Amino acid sequence: MKINLGNYTWEEVKDLSDKDPVVLLPLGAFEQHGKHLPLKVDEFMVNNIAIESVKKSHKKNINSVVTPVIWSGYSPHHLDFPGTISIKDETLISLIMDIVESLFKNKLERILILNGHGGNIGILKNVLQKLKYDKNIYIATASYWDFAMKEIDNWRQSDLGGINHACEMETSLMLHMQEDIVNKENIIDNPLTRSTYTGVDLLAGGTVGVSASFKELSDHGVIGSPSLATKEKGADLFEIITNKICDFIEDFSKWKKPLNGKNE
Ligand SMILES: [Zn+2]
Numbered sequence: 001m002k003i004n005l006g007n008y009t010w011e012e013v014k015d016l017s018d019k020d021p022v023v024l025l026p027l028g029a030f031e032q033h034g035k036h037l038p039l040k041v042d043e044f045m046v047n048n049i050a051i052e053s054v055k056k057s058h059k060k061n062i063n064s065v066v067t068p069v070i071w072s073g074y075s076p077h078h079l080d081f082p083g084t085i086s087i088k089d090e091t092l093i094s095l096i097m098d099i100v101e102s103l104f105k106n107k108l109e110r111i112l113i114l115n116g117h118g119g120n121i122g123i124l125k126n127v128l129q130k131l132k133y134d135k136n137i138y139i140a141t142a143s144y145w146d147f148a149m150k151e152i153d154n155w156r157q158s159d160l161g162g163i164n165h166a167c168e169m170e171t172s173l174m175l176h177m178q179e180d181i182v183n184k185e186n187i188i189d190n191p192l193t194r195s196t197y198t199g200v201d202l203l204a205g206g207t208v209g210v211s212a213s214f215k216e217l218s219d220h221g222v223i224g225s226p227s228l229a230t231k232e233k234g235a236d237l238f239e240i241i242t243n244k245i246c247d248f249i250e251d252f253s254k255w256k257k258p259l260n261g262k263n264e
Pocket residue numbers: 033041042116117165166170
């Protein structure tokens with residue numbers, strides 16, 4: 001079984017679609033990640049996580065495939081930092097819907113959008129509703145960390161505030177995936193010290209929504225504790241997350257259509 005949809009011919013896709021595979025559509029972002037991580041972090045990491053999860057599912061003989069990553073996301077809050085490329089909400093919603101509709105047209109209908117950027121979460125909720133109520137199309141969406149929240153809580157060494165952006169988690173995962181691109185000498189910690197009612201950490205806050213640009217919260221673009229990141233911790237977490245997503249792929253492969261969570 002091939003992993004990437006881009007490696008199939010159209011004839012092979014006809015055979016693939018007959019098997020009703022799980023289709024992972026990775027959604028990233030292209031934005032600043034502090035002085036120690038590159039702009040590509042979100043799109044690069046979610047793509048690698050999607051590919052590894054599909055590889056694992058193939059070992060269990062589950063039909064699945066990964067589409068090319070959507071490398072840009074909704075990042076207006078990072079635009080004060082050079083290099084960030086942000087797509088407007090209505091453009092991104094249209095882009096995702098066009099891709100999903102194209103896949104559906106040729107019977108690739110068991111779609112999980114695997115997200116790798118917090119700023120896309122609101123967009124994806126909107127996409128789910130619009131696809132269902134405007135197009136009668138049912139898909140699933142999740143961010144990669146959603147599958148392993150309990151495990152991330154056990155894995156972390158930082159206090160709350162340490163996992164947010166270019167943080168203990170993202171830096172560890174990047175050290176595992178491409179160590180030579182991490183500027184370790186530029187690592188600066190910056191756990192967030194605002195009201196705990198707002199989103200201070202992946203695992204805390206967010207009761208109250210507020211708007212803030214990253215520049216208002218961090219001069220250098222980091223929120224969290226990247227100094228606690230290690231390559232070994234990154235390897236462990238990559239394994240945990242991809243195993244969990246593989247478990248979901250197996251479950252998802254058995255959902256009845258329309259894909260509203262009912263098992264066979
Ligand atoms: Zn990120």
